[in-house]
Amino acid sequence: xxxxxxxxxxxxxxxxxxxxxxxxxxxxxxxxxxxxxxxxxxxxxxxxxxxxxxxxxxxxxxxxxxxxxxxxxxxxxxxxxxxxxxxxxxxxxxxxxxxxxxxxxxxxxxxxxxxxxxxxxxxxxxxxxxxxxxxxxxxxxxxxxxxxxxxxxxxxxxxxxxxxxxxxxxxxxxxxxxxxxxxxxxxxxxxxxxx
Numbered sequence: 001x002x003x004x005x006x007x008x009x010x011x012x013x014x015x016x017x018x019x020x021x022x023x024x025x026x027x028x029x030x031x032x033x034x035x036x037x038x039x040x041x042x043x044x045x046x047x048x049x050x051x052x053x054x055x056x057x058x059x060x061x062x063x064x065x066x067x068x069x070x071x072x073x074x075x076x077x078x079x080x081x082x083x084x085x086x087x088x089x090x091x092x093x094x095x096x097x098x099x100x101x102x103x104x105x106x107x108x109x110x111x112x113x114x115x116x117x118x119x120x121x122x123x124x125x126x127x128x129x130x131x132x133x134x135x136x137x138x139x140x141x142x143x144x145x146x147x148x149x150x151x152x153x154x155x156x157x158x159x160x161x162x163x164x165x166x167x168x169x170x171x172x173x174x175x176x177x178x179x180x181x182x183x184x185x186x187x188x189x190x191x192x193x194x195x
Contacts, residue, residue: 064155074186077179088181091172100153111143134158138165
């Protein structure tokens with residue numbers, strides 16, 4: 001029996017260079033792909049942290065802030081430690097996120113007449129953001145002094161809003177506040193600062 005001889009085929013230089021290019025391309029592609037995925041994960045994590053800690057994005061639910069904010073509006077809040085009369089804030093109450101307007105701060109006196117006019121420290125509060133004034137669901141004794149470390153809040157749709165005028169909710173503690181609403185981002189036709 002004769003052994004068959006196998007010929008050793010030596011590839012030419014062009015074939016070797018092509019294979020080397022393909023191998024380098026695959027290595028470079030894997031490196032860029034891993035780097036891109038890692039960068040996207042870092043950016044996503046940073047975005048989530050910023051959104052949760054500094055600029056919470058919230059969706060309005062309900063009509064207690066009509067006509068300023070409507071149901072399904074998407075807004076951005078800014079964390080803050082101080083709130084002025086007129087600021088719109090988001091806060092937790094009974095495991096729900098609510099949005100109302102700050103009317104008075106700690107130590108200030110609130111009085112509301114039967115027509116819905118609001119007085120803070122015996123001065124009529126100018127409220128150009130209201131469509132209609134109403135006493136609403138008010139079961140607290142007036143005049144009322146806001147306790148320390150709390151704010152008195154009311155919705156802009158006074159006739160239906162349940163807020164600090166009702167003893168069931170009362171004044172809101174600073175530690176329950178998520179932030180001050182500053183920007184509406186949806187719907188796009190209403191994009192802009194919230195006042």
